[in-house]
Amino acid sequence: MKLPYYVPVMLNLNGRRCVIVGGGAVAERKAVSLIEAGAEVVMICPAVTTGLQRLHAEKRIVWERRPYENGDLRGAFLVYAATDRPEVNDAVIKEAADHGIPANHAGEGSRGSFITPSVMRRGSLIVAVSASGAGPGATRELCREIEESFGDDYETYIDFLSFARSGIKARVQDKQLRARLFRALSELDILASIREGRFRPWSEDELIAWMKTAGGMNLE
Ligand SMILES: C[C@@]1(CC(=O)O)c2cc3[nH]c(cc4nc(cc5[nH]c(cc(n2)[C@H]1CCC(=O)O)[C@@](C)(CC(=O)O)[C@@H]5CCC(=O)O)C(CC(=O)O)=C4CCC(=O)O)c(CCC(=O)O)c3CC(=O)O
Numbered sequence: 001m002k003l004p005y006y007v008p009v010m011l012n013l014n015g016r017r018c019v020i021v022g023g024g025a026v027a028e029r030k031a032v033s034l035i036e037a038g039a040e041v042v043m044i045c046p047a048v049t050t051g052l053q054r055l056h057a058e059k060r061i062v063w064e065r066r067p068y069e070n071g072d073l074r075g076a077f078l079v080y081a082a083t084d085r086p087e088v089n090d091a092v093i094k095e096a097a098d099h100g101i102p103a104n105h106a107g108e109g110s111r112g113s114f115i116t117p118s119v120m121r122r123g124s125l126i127v128a129v130s131a132s133g134a135g136p137g138a139t140r141e142l143c144r145e146i147e148e149s150f151g152d153d154y155e156t157y158i159d160f161l162s163f164a165r166s167g168i169k170a171r172v173q174d175k176q177l178r179a180r181l182f183r184a185l186s187e188l189d190i191l192a193s194i195r196e197g198r199f200r201p202w203s204e205d206e207l208i209a210w211m212k213t214a215g216g217m218n219l220e
């Protein structure tokens with residue numbers, strides 16, 4: 001069977017309502033990552049795992065303790081159909097499609113509009129691995145392999161990039177000058193200096209001093 005041609009996106013789910021239908025091990029895995037993302041998680045199912053019961057007791061998820069009904073997806077930004085009943089998952093996917101809400105089908109990925117990759121994080125660095133649904137076990141293994149070759153150096157590097165780029169964007173409106181500074185930034189080879197133990201985070205003053213030299217400019 002030909003697998004769908006998936007397009008990766010990075011969603012900001014902070015404060016967004018995400019509805020999970022089902023409360024088994026798969027639903028729990030999705031719920032945990034949604035909570036970490038700051039989403040408002042609503043779970044609809046008659047029975048849940050002990051892990052989900054705890055999350056409910058801690059008020060980190062809302063639990064509607066009953067079977068799914070048409071209309072439950074109202075107001076959802078994202079939906080997960082994660083029951084062990086194919087006909088229920090299909091009904092959830094249909095309601096989501098009718099309302100233009102992206103939905104994940106746990107039992108048969110290609111029936112939904114998105115699938116969940118395996119993810120590794122180093123601070124703000126995210127590596128997501130997907131085999132387009134061909135084999136979730138392989139997806140996870142490959143992600144673990146990649147994880148072993150990424151150390152904390154990337155986290156430091158990404159933090160530096162975020163600091164320097166936002167500092168430049170706040171102070172420089174001129175497009176050409178910005179582009180010149182971004183290029184000069186990438187030529188610094190900060191990652192190598194982090195790896196060699198030579199790197200020390202910059203202060204705001206050091207960033208401004210560097211910008212003046214690299215951009216040949218007058219900054220207040
Ligand atoms: C299509 C997709 C839909 C979706 O869930 O979005 C899907 C579907 C299915 N998974 C199945 C089985 C298992 N899935 C896992 C684990 C993970 N599955 C995940 C993703 C995805 N799984 C999506 C595609 C991923 C991609 O390629 O992009 C991960 C990466 C992310 C996550 O779920 O958060 C997470 C690892 C997290 C991590 O640790 O990194 C394990 C291992 C375990 O549970 O420990 C098993 C049992 C072993 C095995 O079968 O391999 C089955 C068969 C069910 C049956 O037998 O009926 C189906 C149905 C089918 O085959 O379509």
Ligand SMILES: NC(=O)C1=CN([C@@H]2O[C@H](COP(=O)(O)OP(=O)(O)OC[C@H]3O[C@@H](n4cnc5c(N)ncnc54)[C@H](O)[C@@H]3O)[C@@H](O)[C@H]2O)C=CC1
Pocket residue numbers: 021022023024025026027044045046047048049066067068082083084085088105106107108136
């Ligand atoms: N995407 C993935 O990573 C994986 C997907 N699967 C698939 O996902 C399905 C779910 O897996 P598990 O969480 O392990 O199953 P599970 O059997 O542990 O949990 C099923 C959940 O669905 C709920 N449910 C049943 N009927 C419902 C209804 N009408 N309305 C609302 N909730 C209802 C049950 O209360 C239960 O909480 C499996 O049947 C399998 O097809 C399985 C393993 C991994």
